[in-house]
Structure formats: structure tokens, C-alpha cells
Amino acid sequence: MKIYIENKGLKISNMTIANTFISRLKGWIGKKMLDDNEAIMLIPCSSIHTFGMKMTIDVMFLDKSNRIVYLIKEMNPNRISPIIPQAKKVIEMKSGLLNAYLIEMHDQVVIFDD
Numbered sequence: 001m002k003i004y005i006e007n008k009g010l011k012i013s014n015m016t017i018a019n020t021f022i023s024r025l026k027g028w029i030g031k032k033m034l035d036d037n038e039a040i041m042l043i044p045c046s047s048i049h050t051f052g053m054k055m056t057i058d059v060m061f062l063d064k065s066n067r068i069v070y071l072i073k074e075m076n077p078n079r080i081s082p083i084i085p086q087a088k089k090v091i092e093m094k095s096g097l098l099n100a101y102l103i104e105m106h107d108q109v110v111i112f113d114d
Contacts, residue, residue, distance in 0.1 A: 003039065003091065006108050010101040012093065016040045027092065028053055034094040041111075045090040047083040050075055056095040061087035066109045073098045 004011040014037050018024045024042045028034070029052040042048065048059060054077060061070035061084045070084045074095045091109070 001041070001111060001113055003041075003109055003111050005101065005103060006110060008101045008103060008107060010097065010103065012037055012039045014038045015091075017043065019043045028055070028057065031055070036094055036097065039091050039093040042090045042092070044088055046085060046087040048075075048081045048090055048092070050077045050079050053077040057092045058095050058098040060091045060093075060098070060103070060109065062089040062091065062109055064088045066111055068103070068105055068107045068109065071098060071103065071105060 001015045001017060002013045003015060014035065018027060018040055024045060027040060027042065032054050034055065050057065056074050056076050059072040059075055059081065060068050063069045063086050069086050072081055075081070
């Protein structure tokens with residue numbers, strides 16, 4: 001799957017889907033670094049953790065319409081996010097991308113297959 005954010009220029013073409021309990025629990029655990037073009041989408045999801053991770057990440061929480069309802073910039077390892085009741089999906093990506101592309105609350109994320 002791929003994503004882009006309208007009017008921001010952020011395009012990610014290497015997105016992993018985590019839609020089982022085990023794949024969501026594992027997420028990026030054990031990974032040491034991410035490319036700018038790499039992300040993971042957790043479905044369904046309204047809260048995340050970074051226990052066992054070795055890197056800082058940026059996080060977007062999306063509602064059912066794929067609009068950003070919450071952002072975490074530079075989430076450090078061994079943390080827990082708040083629960084975001086309206087979130088249905090979470091996208092985790094390389095730290096610094098949210099700032100680099102000026103991603104904001106209510107931006108629309110477009111998700112599509114290859």
C-alpha cells in the first residue's frame with residue numbers, strides 16, 4: 001500500500017499493514033532505523049506503545065475518513081500514547097517527517113493499493 005497527504009508532498013510507497021493482534025503488537029520492535037519512504041499502518045488502532053523499540057518515530061492517528069485526528073512528533077522508545085477514541089488507524093513513520101512536510105491536524109491522508 002501507499003499513502004500521500006494532499007497539499008503537503010509527503011508520499012510513502014513502502015507501507016506495511018499490521019492488521020492482526022500479533023502484527024500490531026510487534027510493529028517496529030527490533031528494527032534499528034527507517035527509510036523516509038517506509039511506514040507501518042496499524043488497523044484497528046487507537047493507542048500505541050514503543051516498548052522494545054530502538055528508535056524515535058512520528059505517529060499519525062487517523063479517523064474513519066483517514067483524516068488526522070492526533071499527531072505525535074518524535075515519540076521516544078518505551079512510551080505509551082494516549083488513547084484517541086476517534087482513531088481507527090495509526091501510521092508510524094521515520095521521526096522528523098511530520099515536521100519536514102508540515103503535517104498538521106485535520107490533514108487528509110490518501111491510502112491506495114499499488
